[in-house]
Amino acid sequence: MTAGGVAAVSIRHVTAGYGDRVALADVDLEIATGSLLAVIGPNGSGKSTLLKTIAGLLEPFSGTVEVFGGPARASAKRIAYVPQAELVDWAFPVTVGDVVMMGRVPLIGLGRSPGRADHEAVGAALETVRMTDERDRQVGALSGGQRRRVFLAKALAAKPDLYLLDEPVTGVDITTQEDLMRILEAESDAGRTVVATTHDLASAAQHFHQAAFVNGRIVAFGAADLVMDPALLTATYGGHVIVLPAGDRTIIDDAHHHDQPPGGERHFHDGAG
Amino acid sequence: MLDLLLDPMTYGFMQRGLVAAILVGIVCAVMGAFVVLRGLAFIGDAVSHAAFPGLVIAFLLGIPLYIGGAIAAVGTALAIGAVARRGALRFDTAVGVLFAGMFAFGIVLFSTIEGYVTDLFSYLLGNVLGISFADIIQIAVLGGIVLLVVGLLRKELLYASFDPAGAAASGLPVVMLDYLLLGLVGVTIVVSIQAVGIIMVVAMLVTPAATGQLLVDKFWDLVKIAIAVAIVSAISGLYLSFYLNVASGASIVLVETLFFALALLFSPKSGWISQRRGVRAAAMGTTEGE
Numbered sequence: 001m002t003a004g005g006v007a008a009v010s011i012r013h014v015t016a017g018y019g020d021r022v023a024l025a026d027v028d029l030e031i032a033t034g035s036l037l038a039v040i041g042p043n044g045s046g047k048s049t050l051l052k053t054i055a056g057l058l059e060p061f062s063g064t065v066e067v068f069g070g071p072a073r074a075s076a077k078r079i080a081y082v083p084q085a086e087l088v089d090w091a092f093p094v095t096v097g098d099v100v101m102m103g104r105v106p107l108i109g110l111g112r113s114p115g116r117a118d119h120e121a122v123g124a125a126l127e128t129v130r131m132t133d134e135r136d137r138q139v140g141a142l143s144g145g146q147r148r149r150v151f152l153a154k155a156l157a158a159k160p161d162l163y164l165l166d167e168p169v170t171g172v173d174i175t176t177q178e179d180l181m182r183i184l185e186a187e188s189d190a191g192r193t194v195v196a197t198t199h200d201l202a203s204a205a206q207h208f209h210q211a212a213f214v215n216g217r218i219v220a221f222g223a224a225d226l227v228m229d230p231a232l233l234t235a236t237y238g239g240h241v242i243v244l245p246a247g248d249r250t251i252i253d254d255a256h257h258h259d260q261p262p263g264g265e266r267h268f269h270d271g272a273g
Numbered sequence: 274m275l276d277l278l279l280d281p282m283t284y285g286f287m288q289r290g291l292v293a294a295i296l297v298g299i300v301c302a303v304m305g306a307f308v309v310l311r312g313l314a315f316i317g318d319a320v321s322h323a324a325f326p327g328l329v330i331a332f333l334l335g336i337p338l339y340i341g342g343a344i345a346a347v348g349t350a351l352a353i354g355a356v357a358r359r360g361a362l363r364f365d366t367a368v369g370v371l372f373a374g375m376f377a378f379g380i381v382l383f384s385t386i387e388g389y390v391t392d393l394f395s396y397l398l399g400n401v402l403g404i405s406f407a408d409i410i411q412i413a414v415l416g417g418i419v420l421l422v423v424g425l426l427r428k429e430l431l432y433a434s435f436d437p438a439g440a441a442a443s444g445l446p447v448v449m450l451d452y453l454l455l456g457l458v459g460v461t462i463v464v465s466i467q468a469v470g471i472i473m474v475v476a477m478l479v480t481p482a483a484t485g486q487l488l489v490d491k492f493w494d495l496v497k498i499a500i501a502v503a504i505v506s507a508i509s510g511l512y513l514s515f516y517l518n519v520a521s522g523a524s525i526v527l528v529e530t531l532f533f534a535l536a537l538l539f540s541p542k543s544g545w546i547s548q549r550r551g552v553r554a555a556a557m558g559t560t561e562g563e
Contacts, residue, residue: 055442076444083438092310092435093492102432106443111425138490158443
């Protein structure tokens with residue numbers, strides 16, 4: 001924890017949800033600047049709700065959310081939010097380069113075309129995620145892992161101070177996962193704050209610095225190796241966790257659902273998420 | 274041969290019709306790209322039908338028809354946006370109820386008018402050959418405004434369409450952009466109704482952009498193809514209508530549909546024929562697959 005400085009995210013007594021359904025109740029959470037925080041919990045536990053609330057995409061029913069000491073709206077250009085890959089329309093006719101350039105759009109300004117700095121930022125971001133050669137391909141032609149790389153590059157290109165990533169490494173191969181986590185570690189080392197939901201407990205323990213356990217509320221918050229605590233996992237996941245005696249593998253029998261609001265297909269009208 | 278092309282243009286109505294058809298085609302093609310990618314085709318159809326009572330009321334009040342049409346169309350487009358955000362009904366259900374009701378209201382009003390009203394009939398089926406010079410100015414000004422706004426907000430509209438949550442989190446006013454897009458669709462439809470008619474406007478919006486989507490992978494390439502299809506269809510459709518003595522708006526739409534069918538069959542990217550011959554795999558490299 002950085003002493004004295006303003007916290008990147010400060011959540012007090014937040015209750016949030018969709019319609020009349022409460023997804024998260026009475027959350028208190030303080031995320032220090034430079035944190036690398038894994039948000040862990042079963043599907044439907046409110047992980048995505050937590051991210052959206054921090055991003056300012058979801059107005060909480062009650063309580064306050066502060067990002068860099070003010071409302072999220074005031075720091076919007078310093079925030080990069082990456083939704084779950086399932087919520088993106090991959091048939092959309094945009095190339096890898098186009099998508100990464102979108103990260104620059106809020107910085108470029110109305111009516112203006114991308115300038116030299118924007119092209120450089122996009123080039124550097126593509127280099128970082130090792131997608132330079134795929135620049136002109138349509139995003140629908142990419143593999144699942146490549147799509148995550150592209151969306152991380154879009155976030156990197158915005159040069160944000162706060163990353164809010166919804167399942168950035170779910171369902172990707174181990175190489176991609178290691179690559180992406182190394183990038184996020186580097187961003188955290190550079191003083192930027194990273195908050196990511198994940199299903200992969202082993203990776204959470206290995207790569208993240210801290211973990212928040214969510215199940216309709218914050219069950220626990222602490223150092224990332226807490227994910228190996230069987231009692232905590234049982235409290236978070238109910239009876240659905242098998243912790244093997246060796247302690248190096250943890251299995252969760254819940255991988256197919258997503259904690260989205262009902263009727264959450266991606267249409268015009270849920271535009272703002 | 275040259276006479277075949279030049280003869281029709283000795284008529285003033287053909288010159289005006291050609292200019293109007295091309296202008297309308299361009300505006301529709303650009304907005305159509307957003308309509309197709311956002312899944313707004315049904316909304317486009319609804320908004321054009323909803324313009325009808327506005328036209329009839331304007332006729333009864335003796336004010337310019339397009340003002341009545343514009344108020345009804347843009348108003349309906351924004352109302353649809355508002356209904357969508359509440360989400361108590363399935364979205365397409367709400368749209369279906371709204372537009373059929375509006376259209377019925379228009380027809381009832383229409384049936385109260387004594388005698389045969391050419392003006393209003395031409396709005397139903399379109400009559401690009403009946404367009405006056407003043408109409409052309411109106412199309413050019415309103416269409417120009419639509420294109421200017423889209424041009425100014427091109428990056429933002431594209432971002433908000435592809436990744437609304439990411440765009441909103443980074444500070445773009447996504448909700449406002451959504452309403453703006455609906456408003457622009459409304460204006461585009463009003464501008465186009467006189468040329469192609471309420472019933473076929475949706476084709477002008479959707480068909481060229483859909484053809485582009487079958488052919489290319491980049492958004493602005495799609496827009497360019499849509500514009501090209503719209504222009505070529507406007508010209509050849511008008512000549513067809515002149516020589517075969519058939520309805521002009523419908524001829525334009527039919528030519529556009531022909532382009533779409535050709536793209537559907539022969540597109541190197543996704544065509545049914547090329548796909549059969551196994552070109553698809555080679556052209557696309559690695560494809561879907563999590």
